[in-house]
Amino acid sequence: MQGEVIISDDRIQLKDSTGMLNDGIVMDKVAKDITEEFCKIVHTPNACILDVGFGLGYSANKFYELGVKSYTVIEINPQIYNKACEWAKDKPNVKVLMGDWQNVIPELKSAGEKFDGIFMDTYGDRLEKYTNFERHAKMVADHNCILSIYEYPSIRDTDTLNFVYLDLPQKSDYPIALKASHRLCWSYFVAGEWRKEKYFERVDNFLSDKLCDTIIKENEDTLVFKKGLATIDDIDHSRNFYHTPVKYNAELEQVLNDTIFSRFKKVKFDDLWIGLLKYTVGHGYDRHVESNKGMPLDDPNQMVDCIEVALNDIGSTQVYDEWYKNNRETFSNVKAKKGQMLHYKTYQHVQYNKVEEGDRWQLLIFLKNSNYKKHPI
Numbered sequence: 001m002q003g004e005v006i007i008s009d010d011r012i013q014l015k016d017s018t019g020m021l022n023d024g025i026v027m028d029k030v031a032k033d034i035t036e037e038f039c040k041i042v043h044t045p046n047a048c049i050l051d052v053g054f055g056l057g058y059s060a061n062k063f064y065e066l067g068v069k070s071y072t073v074i075e076i077n078p079q080i081y082n083k084a085c086e087w088a089k090d091k092p093n094v095k096v097l098m099g100d101w102q103n104v105i106p107e108l109k110s111a112g113e114k115f116d117g118i119f120m121d122t123y124g125d126r127l128e129k130y131t132n133f134e135r136h137a138k139m140v141a142d143h144n145c146i147l148s149i150y151e152y153p154s155i156r157d158t159d160t161l162n163f164v165y166l167d168l169p170q171k172s173d174y175p176i177a178l179k180a181s182h183r184l185c186w187s188y189f190v191a192g193e194w195r196k197e198k199y200f201e202r203v204d205n206f207l208s209d210k211l212c213d214t215i216i217k218e219n220e221d222t223l224v225f226k227k228g229l230a231t232i233d234d235i236d237h238s239r240n241f242y243h244t245p246v247k248y249n250a251e252l253e254q255v256l257n258d259t260i261f262s263r264f265k266k267v268k269f270d271d272l273w274i275g276l277l278k279y280t281v282g283h284g285y286d287r288h289v290e291s292n293k294g295m296p297l298d299d300p301n302q303m304v305d306c307i308e309v310a311l312n313d314i315g316s317t318q319v320y321d322e323w324y325k326n327n328r329e330t331f332s333n334v335k336a337k338k339g340q341m342l343h344y345k346t347y348q349h350v351q352y353n354k355v356e357e358g359d360r361w362q363l364l365i366f367l368k369n370s371n372y373k374k375h376p377i
Contacts, residue, residue, distance in 0.1 A: 206341030315360035
């Protein structure tokens with residue numbers, strides 16, 4: 001948004017607004033509630049957030065209240081930029097950038113920045129410019145990044161988006177009125193595109209560095225080399241790795257009960273399939289399916305979920321679209337990050353890529369339907 005503005009506590013208005021729609025009001029307190037709802041959609045725990053347009057700071061305040069690993073905001077108007085800088089003075093994990101997002105985002109890409117959530121709400125941009133935002137957002141989106149654009153329904157078919165309706169109170173003392181109901185839309189960055197569905201869940205820092213090291217140390221002496229080759233549906237699947245069942249670890253059991261099973265009855269470590277895997281140079285694991293063939297998916301003994309945790313920073317995993325088992329073209333390639341957890345279905349095609357240097361350490365947990373025991377009513 002170019003042009004001089006008048007900024008008060010509850011409004012931003014263009015100074016030269018004669019004859020303009022809504023008297024040139026750029027942002028008003030009427031937008032606070034809906035802006036905060038957008039933030040709740042985009043936010044995930046310990047997230048790196050990119051916000052395009054500071055405005056009155058409603059989104060900045062809400063993201064910071066929800067808790068972020070880092071918060072970056074792009075603002076094009078010099079006056080609002082100065083306000084944003086003032087707001088950020090005492091916040092070390094905040095970065096305020098001046099300029100047009102079309103120019104700033106490529107600079108963030110060059111710096112290697114990646115974000116878990118992106119929110120875009122700007123004033124005065126043409127529809128064609130909005131349409132280009134997805135392409136720019138791809139440059140800095142991490143796996144499963146959540147993208148929400150205030151005007152998303154105007155640039156994309158809502159059948160391809162997730163959305164919720166938000167009913168907004170109508171207040172007569174506001175100089176501008178929002179629609180009584182608004183669709184808040186979002187998508188996920190999966191396999192190089194903005195999609196409606198995720199292929200997997202990803203949680204960084206799922207296990208602490210110390211616990212990762214402990215699991216390796218406690219179990220590495222019992223590793224056994226495994227090798228295999230199978231052709232399924234005309235696709236070759238090879239496996240070369242070291243494996244051992246994981247010894248009881250109370251801290252790991254507690255983490256699983258606090259996260260994966262937080263909505264269910266607590267599980268016992270010994271009731272789970274938990275394995276430690278090691279891959280040396282040239283070794284990998286190419287799997288077609290881990291669920292039991294011929295067994296209904298709702299059978300209590302059927303394997304339905306796989307939890308993968310990287311115990312060091314070596315290696316990468318390809319996770320494919322769960323609905324197309326023979327598809328070898330559409331996948332997310334996730335680099336290992338120590339303590340990072342990936343959660344996907346056992347009937348998805350997954351490939352633990354061959355290691356090029358060093359040793360890759362990985363924790364695998366296969367879960368049955370019977371592991372998910374509901375609390376009694």
